[in-house]
Structure formats: structure tokens, C-alpha cells
């Protein structure tokens with residue numbers, strides 16, 4: 331067999347990306363291998379992820395879909411190292427995260443991973459610009475991203491004064507401001523109308539085109555349509 335090609339961009343192997351030397355940046359593909367996660371509900375163990383594996387190549391935008399409760403947020407939390415799996419391995423590029431101390435992981439997260447949880451914190455007392463820059467990145471990049479997600483006029487406003495959808499977009503801008511090599515997001519468009527969602531999706535695509543590996547848990551058909559591949563849990 332060997333040379334089988336994926337039949338469409340929706341399934342099959344990760345897409346190829348230009349080598350690091352051409353992009354002038356380090357590689358940070360994502361690999362989850364053989365992941366098991368179980369929780370206890372009403373005193374009974376329930377298996378949420380069972381021998382679950384996925385890979386996201388450099389420059390690839392992958393949507394993680396599936397019914398409510400299927401384990402999308404859990405998979406994103408495992409990928410970020412926020413939740414330890416019962417079994418299996420997570421790799422950020424060449425780094426197997428189970429082999430590293432929390433301090434080392436924190437340092438990699440700070441420099442290279444853009445993460446936005448479903449409930450990303452926006453500081454009420456900081457301006458939107460300051461909220462974005464908490465995650466690193468330049469003032470210029472912050473301005474560009476705020477414009478991109480439709481918050482160009484909001485930079486000076488306090489986080490406590492903006493709407494839920496605006497907070498969500500500020501959290502996306504914060505995750506992307508340092509131009510991370512790995513992007514992990516949980517439902518980044520859940521509070522957004524289709525115009526605002528399209529803006530966020532354009533920024534996620536742009537991150538992938540710059541060479542980042544992008545994994546997004548979502549129910550949003552717009553995100554699924556924009557992704558290179560959709561993985562159903």
C-alpha cells in the first residue's frame with residue numbers, strides 16, 4: 331500500500347507544511363497518542379477519551395468536533411498539559427510533555443503556545459490592549475489583531491465594560507499576539523455572530539498560514555468549513 335493519498339482535505343493524513351528552514355521558525359507540531367481519560371460520575375467511572383490519537387502538522391488548521399460531552403474540551407486541556415491523561419503521550423514538537431517539569435512546560439507555553447479556554451479570563455480592571463499584551467507580543471501586533479477581530483476601537487476600554495463576545499475576541503487576540511507556533515482554542519466563536527466569527531476564523535487561518543499548528547474544539551460549522559481537517563470525537 332504505502333503511497334495512499336487522502337481522498338479530500340477533510341480526512342486523512344496531516345497536510346504538508348514548508349520546512350522550518352524556509353519559514354525561519356521552530357517547529358511545534360502537536361501529537362496526542364493513545365490518550366485515555368476517565369472521570370467519575372455518580373460514583374461510576376466513565377471513559378471520556380479511550381486510546382485517542384491525533385496529529386496536527388505545522389501549518390495545519392484542525393477542527394475538533396463532536397456532540398456535547400464527547401470530550402472536546404478534555405482533549406484540548408490534555409493537549410495544553412492542563413489535564414494529565416490516565417494513559418498516553420502528548421508531544422509539542424520534539425518535546426514529550428510528560429517528561430518535563432511544570433516549570434519547563436510553563437516556559438514553553440509562554441513563548442510558543444497560544445491558548446484560549448472556553449472561559450478565558452479577561453481582567454476587568456485592565457484595558458483591552460493590556461489584556462491582550464498580558465500574553466506577550468508587541469503593541470503593533472496587538473493593534474493589528476484587535477483590528478482583525480473587530481475590536482479596533484476597544485483598545486482603551488476596560489475589560490469589565492465589554493460584552494461577552496468582545497471578551498471572547500480579546501481572549502483570541504491575546505492567544506495570538508505572540509505569534510505562537512502552536513494554537514489551542516476551545517470554542518473560540520461560541521458567543522459570536524457570523525461576522526465576528528469570520529474575523530476570528532480568518533486570524534486562525536492566518537496563524538496556520540504562518541506555520542502554526544492550530545487545533546480548535548468547536549460546534550461551529552463556519553470553523554469546521556474553514557479547517558483543513560475535521561476530527562469528530
Ligand SMILES: Nc1ncnc2c1ncn2[C@@H]1O[C@H](COP(=O)(O)OP(=O)(O)OP(=O)(O)O)[C@@H](O)[C@H]1O
Pocket residue numbers: 369370371378396397398399400401402403404405547
Ligand atoms: N472534572 C470532571 N469530573 C467529572 N466529569 C467531568 C469532568 N470534566 C469533564 N467531565 C465530563 O466529561 C465529559 C466530557 O466533557 P468535555 O467538557 O470534554 O466535553 P465537550 O465535548 O467539550 O462538551 P461541550 O461541547 O458541551 O463543551 C462530560 O460529560 C463532562 O461532564
